[in-house]
Amino acid sequence: METKTFAELGLSPKVQAAIEAAGYSTPTPIQQAAIPVAVTGRDVLGIAQTGTGKTASFVLPMIARLETGRARARMPRSLILAPTRELAAQVAQSFEKYGVNHKLNVALLIGGVSMDDQVRKLDRGVDVLIATPGRMLDHFQRGRLMLMGVEILVIDEADRMLDMGFIPDIEKICKLLPPRRQTLFFSATMPPEITRLVSQFLRDPERIEVARPATTANTITQRFRFTADGEDWVKRELLRDMISTGNVKNAIIFCNRKRDVAILLKSLQKHGFNAGGLHGDMDQSARTETLDKFRNGEISLLAASDVAARGLDIPDVSHVFNFDLPWQPDDYVHRIGRTGRAGREGTAHSIVTPDDLKSFKDIEKMLGVDAEWIGEPPSQDDFADAGKRKRGRGGRGGRPGAPREGGRSEGGRGEGRGGEGRGESRGASGRGDRGRRDGSADRGRDRQPEKRASASAEAEPIRDNGSGEQPQIEAAPARQPREERPAPKRSEGRRSEPRRERTAPAADVKPEVAADVPRAPDSPRAAPDSPRGAQRGDNRPAAQTSRPARPARPAGGGDAADSKSAVSAFAGNVPAFMRRPPRAVKAANE
Incomplete structure (x- = not known):
């Protein structure tokens, strides 16, 4: 390739003056081939290894094309997508170096810095927007950015975008941009996914390949x-x-x-x-x-x-x-x-x-x-x-x-x-702790039979049988049968028919306490000469006094009567939903 100077690449005098001030005189091969095509507004597909000056090959023609025009609020005129924060910041430094003779507003949208400062720059209007895909989509979804005014799109280090999983974001961003635009696409390698992306979003690009893909510099x-x-x-x-x-x-x-x-x-x-x-x-x-x-x-x-x-x-x-x-x-x-x-x-x-x-x-x-x-x-x-x-x-x-x-x-x-690295934040510590917790739980479950065995009786110690097998726990001696105790006396007056299924009392029926149930005249607790009984009988409503009386208890049932008295005293502390509703007593001849 014939060596050219920057003056032969079609750049404006202001850009050439900035290049001379930066100390550069001879363009690199990728710059010689890409800059003349990019200045005309045609799409470019640039393939070259790192360290060959790809950044200047799109920064210089962009500055020349953005000399005329004015940016509007929240509507950038050009967009540069970079895979990492460091690379995006480096591109911004290139615009500062080569754009010293221009009044271009440059905004950098990357993670790890305040979003408020970025929003203020967007509100003033930017000519060049340099961003990582994640932070740019974040601003767009919040309504702080409009992309219908983008004239130039640059995708730098496209193969690195693929490695980092940004290709879906790149596709989404490209669909948000106006179709009539210039696209500059640079990559060091051309895997099949990058080739598909190029065929989808570039229009008849000029392919510029100055070295075999994925090769190292000879120096x-x-x-x-x-x-x-x-x-x-x-x-x-x-x-x-x-x-x-x-x-x-x-x-x-x-x-x-x-x-x-x-x-x-x-x-x-x-x-x-x-x-x-x-x-x-x-x-x-x-x-x-x-x-x-x-x-x-x-x-x-x-x-x-x-x-x-x-x-x-x-x-x-x-x-x-x-x-x-x-x-x-x-x-x-x-x-x-x-x-x-x-x-x-x-x-x-x-x-x-x-x-x-x-x-x-x-x-x-x-x-x-x-x-x-x-x-x-x-x-x-x-x-x-x-x-x-x-x-x-x-x-x-x-x-x-x-x-x-x-x-x-x-x-x-x-x-x-x-x-931003989301690397091994989930490392051994998380899974290891979970494993220890699971292991401790299993050990706890294994110890439960042992606890039950020791609590039931005097457990025999574990003895090794000498065979290398798992030692067995010897069976505990059988328990001695308990002495047979006499069954508690039951009141003869209590019904022996099977219990009915308990049901909660209705909301409007007040459950009766056993002490309030009227008793037969021969009952000692309901005797007329009892002051308590007389007073309670005088004060009870007529609806309660008209209830049928229970059958009289036989004489000599003192034990049962005392037991019933204890139950009556305890019944006042029983919650309403646990009390047994009153039931009608059948007569002996029914």
């Missing part, structure tokens, strides 16, 4: 180091040795899991290294502060998850270390693309364990070249046994019988909306 020296022991402490010791002997100016160290980032950071700081950490569970202010310190040289080592694998433009990174070899070959390309940018030299070192050999073969096949090893390479037996080893802690070879820690990695779809 990066790649080496691998094999260790037969996959323990984390062995890998950390090996990493410290590689950093100390490798003439490392600054480096990004990638881990597959967020918890491993924290453990590695603590280990590096303990051994005197100037290190910081970056992963998806950190709040936005801490992430931004750590990145700024790494860019400014305040920290020289950055332990990071795959949240830092895409789009971060840190110009002068000398080394990239893969503490954990990524599971997907594309992630390897993006990780080591943080070094060797813009034509600079870079070095990438990766630690390989026996459990990583299958992933290593996929990476080597994608690269198309033989790997260069530091020290002894793995043997043919190691490759033959790859994938057959029993995984230990955290999915890597560990101590036999070591507890496995649960959780999802941050790589792939472990990242959440707007670049």
Whole structure:
């Protein structure tokens, strides 16, 4: 391809002046091919590896096209979608750098910051809206954003959008935009899902491919180091040795899991290294502060998850270390693309364990070249046994019988909306606690028969029969029969017919207390000469005194009478719904 200057790409004089002020003179291959097409308003499909200047290839033509026109409140003129907060913030910085001669209003919609400030910017009207898909849809659903005025749509790092599960959100957003628009679509790889998305939402795009998809830059020296022991402490010791002997100016160290980032950071700081950490569970202010310190040289080592694998433009990174070899070959390309940018030299070192050999073969096949090893390479037996080893802690070879820690990695779809990591928040602690609770409950149920056995009688001790089988509990001696007690005397006057089913008394009928039932004249409690009986008889209503009397009790029934007297005294404390309703007494001749 013939080398051109920025003056030959069709950009406006103001944009060219900003480029010269930023210190750039020669465009990269992707910029030479994409900018002239984008300036005309045609759709562009750009395919190139990381570190080739894709961001400027859409920022510069957008500034040139947005020079004329005015933004209205809540109706942005252009929309740029990025997979992570860091990449969105980096695009915003590019507009500040190249748009110094323009009065363009730029709004950044990302998670982790106040929504009120974002709403105020939207109300004033923005020319360029840069957002992560989750936060942008949140504003749209709240009625704070209208998309019918978007003239230019940019989807950056589309393959990363696919990895993070944003493709449904991208489809929803594209359907909300006006059909007459310009779409600029950039990706480092072209999986089938991305190809389908391109055919659905781009109109006759100009395909610009400056390098074979999923390839690494030629300026990066790649080496691998094999260790037969996959323990984390062995890998950390090996990493410290590689950093100390490798003439490392600054480096990004990638881990597959967020918890491993924290453990590695603590280990590096303990051994005197100037290190910081970056992963998806950190709040936005801490992430931004750590990145700024790494860019400014305040920290020289950055332990990071795959949240830092895409789009971060840190110009002068000398080394990239893969503490954990990524599971997907594309992630390897993006990780080591943080070094060797813009034509600079870079070095990438990766630690390989026996459990990583299958992933290593996929990476080597994608690269198309033989790997260069530091020290002894793995043997043919190691490759033959790859994938057959029993995984230990955290999915890597560990101590036999070591507890496995649960959780999802941050790589792939472990990242959440707007670049926020929703990784292994549900880890071993939740399931382990539940398991302990279940286990304790089972043990409690197992102990219940033992408690009942000990409570029933003097249980015999458990004796081992010496055969190695489960010891049995000897049967307790049979209980001695109780002495037969005489049955309680029953009143002869009480009816012996079977009881009827009890029913609750009606609401308007007052249940009678046994003491208020009239008795026969020969009853001692109802004697006329009794002052209490006479007084009660005088005061009772006529409706009660006219009730038929019960049969007289025979003489000598003192025990039954005393028992009835106790029942009468207790009946006053019985709730109404438990009392037996009064029943008519049959005469002897009925």
